Amino acid sequence: MERVDVAIVGGGPAGTTAAERAASHGAETVLFEQGVPREDRDGLGPDSTDAAGMLDYWIDIMDFDYREIPDEVIHRELEGTEFIGPNSAVTMTTTGMDATYPKFGYTFHRARMDDWLHERAADAGADLRVGTGVSDLETDLRSSSEKGPTHTLTLSNGDQIEAQYVILADGPQRRITLDALDQFTAPGRSVSDYLSPPEANHIAYQEYREFPPELFEEFEDMLKFWWGYMPGETAYPWIFPNDGTVARVGLTMPIGMDLEDVENPAAYALLESDDERIPSGSEYIRRLLELEYGDEYDIEEDIPLVEDRGKSKGTETYPISSTRPIDSPVGANIAVAGGAMGTTSAFHEGGYHVAVRTGKIAGRLAATDSLEHYNDVWKRAIGDEILRNVSFADIVRDYQPDDWDWAFDVVSDMQGNGTDNTLISKKYTAGIDAMKILASYKKRKYQYRDGKYVQLPEDQYLY
Template sequence: MEHVDVAIIGGGPAGATAAERAASHGAETVLFEQGVPREDRAEVGPDSTDAAGMLDYWIDIMDFEFEEIPDEVVLQELEGTDFVGPTSSVELNTTGMDASYPKFGYTFHRARMDDWLHERAADAGADLRVGTGVKSIETDLSGPSHTLTLANGDELEAEYAILADGPQRRITLDALDQFTKPGSSIAEHLSPPEANHIAYQEYREFPDELFEKDRLKFWWGYMPGETAYPWVFPNDGTVARVGLTMPIGMTLEDVDSPESYKLLRASDDGIPSGSEYIRRLLELEYGDEYDIEEDFPIVEGRGKSKGTETYPISSTRPVESPVGANIAVAGGAMGTTSAFHEGGYHVAVRTGKIAGRLAATDSLENYNEVWKRAIGDEIRRNVAFADIVAEYEPDDWDWAFETIRDMQGSSDDGSIISNRYSAGIGAAKILAAYKKRKFAYRNGKYVQFSEDEYIY
């Protein structure tokens, strides 16, 4: 049987950075990625898990210098973002966070970014086995050591295992259940249908006069579901990704007031498909003057297939890892979150880097504390925001955006000023709710399954 120091399951941002860090610290490292085909990639590679936007301070969370990211990865530099409600809207031209990157952020080509991370891992000496899936993993606690059974039946033994199989968690759930109490399962916390959202996006060519190359755009309160929203992300040329995210398995019976959502119709007998939602959004925004299918054509050579892609997004709170068994879970597999409870390329990169370094230096027992110090503020902040808006309906979004505009005051850069009294009762309510929820998650309480709950 083949033996290695560190085995990594999953080749997305968490897995690739874990492999680079482990190999660069001298560990014999192998990464397994089953691979999916994409029309914008020559070979199979990791699945896409986000709409590929990067805010300024997220680059610092990734622990990269922005100058080292290849030019061909970055598509458009951003100046801000627009949040659109049913009757109100707000512009944000700063994240309000200290950051080394001089712009609001940028959109990027996800497959090229993944490929760059793979190149870094290979250059560091990691063995990347893309196109090779893992069937299962079993842990012997006497080592500890791990036996990986590959899709072809071969086996491999590793001293350390890093689970980075993304929000689908094909291997992670069973691997962690080895250490849960009888009658319980980690799936109670990380089951993909319950813990994830589903995202769908299309690559559309926009008319020149409508293409906003330096702004993101989000529509809130237009479709039902906790943190469900459509978006437009500018790509290269005049191509934009028009997409949405929504809960998995939602039905119209779950919606209290379907008539209040602009993207629902009285004739609907179910929740619309992603493609139908996008068609309705474009018709609503531009249909008076443009023929959507002719003037906003799908660019079929982009994305996974025929200019479209569907993918899961982690939309839950994270779990800690059973480090006593020499296992670390990183990125979407562990439930790390980003803005409004969605996935997060940046936190996947950072947790992968930490897991790889600590595994290679026989220090994995520190993983749970180290990743919380690195990304805990980000998770705590976003989980708190997600709690606040969880029950929002269209009117609530309008109220929130009007209040935020008042909080911005006369600021030229679109930032939110800190003096709540200048914006009245609404601002005080938002800030009080945020502080209360953030306080509730202090000292790592945003973790939903802690290390001491594992049984070895």
């Protein structure tokens, strides 16, 4: 049987950065990625679907010098973001975070970014097997290896491979992760109880649309988000400007939500009185474009789909986990990284930056026989980011349309004549409503302090 030091399941940002770090530190490293086709990629690659926006400080979280990233990866540099409520809006031109990147952020070509990380891993000496998936993973806790437990991976072609360390980076769908971790849970419990609760799962849908030049100019350097326009926990549409006059128009919405679960359907601009069910993603997008631009443009004629982009004729659908992260069973020589461990947030749309950073950490520690430190190290690296995400998501969980208008009015008052991200930077003037938001934010952060945002701690695994 073939044997390697480090085996990695999944070839997205967490997997490829893990492979690059492990190989760079001298470990014999193999990565398995089953691969999917895309309209905008030659050959197979990871399931590269994301709205693909990068904020300034996220680049630092990834532990990259922004000048390393190839120019062909970046679509557009951004000056800010606009949050639009039913009757109010707020614009921010800074994230309020210290960052080395000189702009607010940028939009980028997700597949090209993934492929660049793939090239870095290959150059470091990792064996990248795209087109070969993993169908099963079994751990031998009583292994005679002096380095502890070993693992047998069964591949999609029937072959088997043995590894000293395994890094699970198979994204929010977790095709291998759930069963692999269930080896170490108590009888009657499953890791899916933490990572896949139906009420917290989200789906995202996006379309590539060509906009008239004069319309595209209105948001060519801005991200646009509409809050309170569709029902559901952290459900919102967006527009991300890309290259030329193409933009991605998409949304995030809960899976399995029924119209009868909506408290006040008439309050949502993208619901209609004759709806019998929650609209599909494509219907939501059509309604958004009609609402915003239908008075001046024929949507299908003037803002058409760009069918040579994305996964399928200009459209993409992908899962987003809105759960909180879990620890890894490092005592079994396993690390879980990126979306597979629950770091992807439906609230801020994605988690590419934390996937990259957790992958780097897992790969380095596995290669240096130090994986037992993984859970502590990733918390030090991305804990503040996770803490912000889960705190904000809790605050807005039950927001209705009027609540979004109220919140944006408060933030506008807090900003005064500026556009600073006052809630994070704390440059605000006191007021009753401002203090309500800040107090709520601080309360949530306090509740999740010292890593309490982890929903499955390491000591709950059974070895």
